[in-house]
Amino acid sequence: MEHYFIGADIGGTTVKLAFIREDGEITKKWEIPTNTEKKGESIPADIAESITEKMEEDRMDKELILGIGAGAPGFVDTKTGYIHEAVNIGWKDFNFGPLLSDLTGFPVWVDNDANLAALGENWLGAGKGCTELIAVTLGTGVGGGIIANGQVLNGANGTAAELGHVTVIPEGGAPCNCGKTGCLETVSSATGIVRRGKEMIGDYPESTLHPHIKTGALTAKDVFEASKAGDEAAKQVINEVTDVLGMAIANMAIAINPEKIVIGGGVSKAGDWLLEPLEKSYRKYALSRTAEASTFGIAELGNDAGVIGGAYLVKKNR
């Protein structure tokens, strides 16, 4: 009899859900909107209802479900499934895990969304089978997940692996959403790349980035494209961004000594144009023995990383 995990990846606008077989194959996936009204209080019931509906569609027996692995963007007590805070969703001191378990009748495990993505890549993606892994997500912000001794690091109060908030510019750095300045996220996120692009072109009147700014929105992709085409301002931005990111990852690697470093998120679509300078910078700042142990890779599971990580969370813990 085939059994199933349920993965639930809760984001600010949608909840991604999936039925996943024990070998990791997704047999069904779907999304529901995240209802953030009333501090997101209806979300557990919305998820439970949607799961019941899809199970009925597939005539799936309750006995076949091994558990739910859920991720949320915030500070999670993984032992209890309690959410200290998940700003984008509206939760604060919200007893999510037990609530979802009561509503569905299934055991529920909860973790931070970035940790779940790291777990997904660790099970079936670019970090397959690594006992030591650093996963970095470069999107609007910079997220991180760390696996050491084969386990996700959560830390004393759920803030482990918040790589976006490593200080990379001790003085005079840009302000970060977290209240500090000079965080990695202010430099090496898509937002940071655009900001540096805009600052940089003042010194480069000939830069091909100018039209992008005039016509509206400059994107991180535009900066990478211009850099590929030889634009000096863009090349300078990519150099800076990868130098700082490589140093931050090297410093993390000195703590963790990872076998693999997996880069995901929108910015990772730049592929080798990101990885090559990044790896060069990493090897400059890492201990040589630490660098020897580690390779880089682009995340392989895309938007499915969260639900697959959720399935793996159940697989590891039940």
Next chain:
Amino acid sequence: MEHYFIGADIGGTTVKLAFIREDGEITKKWEIPTNTEKKGESIPADIAESITEKMEEDRMDKELILGIGAGAPGFVDTKTGYIHEAVNIGWKDFNFGPLLSDLTGFPVWVDNDANLAALGENWLGAGKGCTELIAVTLGTGVGGGIIANGQVLNGANGTAAELGHVTVIPEGGAPCNCGKTGCLETVSSATGIVRRGKEMIGDYPESTLHPHIKTGALTAKDVFEASKAGDEAAKQVINEVTDVLGMAIANMAIAINPEKIVIGGGVSKAGDWLLEPLEKSYRKYALSRTAEASTFGIAELGNDAGVIGGAYLVKKNR
């Protein structure tokens, strides 16, 4: 019947050894010289012989020994007890653990010396019972040990928690023994403090540090003493050193989210004169939620941390 662990802390000049009861009490401790001749090949036999001798002295039955936990300053494969390299001792590709086990007839577990000190503090010292702990040793160099999810981090090839080699000065930093520049060890070790003191006094002709330099050796202790007495150059050095160290620890804490940060080694004898500015700097650079979770403390076990950590290594693994 009382059982015993044996702790062995192997350093460049002496091997510290101890019989330790299951409750952590040291019943006997002694040292033997480290014979680094012939690439340290006699060390396992020297240790085995000395243990046999002390057991005979105490008429201790072989059956009472639960195992040996040994630490060495180098890169260790903790699964096998194999030493990749321990420069100060002369070992390279040395199958230490199995060798010592064959010679004594006891099971042997091996780890890096800084990790062992962290384990000792975690069992009975300043980091007692913490599942997330960062231990930093400020001596001639800067060593580190990390405990996460209740386990020591060793990493993919034994270089985890090499905190002394975090890059804190990306450009123009002083050269480090590891071959990089700008490592934490170049700034916040006893050696780094002295170096900065010597550099600093050029700008401070009235500094009370001048006589120390003239009469011979300036020490880190002298810099702390002068700082306490109000010397401006010394205060400046201590400010710099603790600012950089606080940032490096905060960046580590963002990976680990520790409950406790334990500072040991010779420099930690400065006590609150070190801890107060250090903690202030840490709280400036850490995420506020990460900072909330953590307190600082001075290491409590002194020179016994290694052998007690060795005992704990046996206790945890056997």
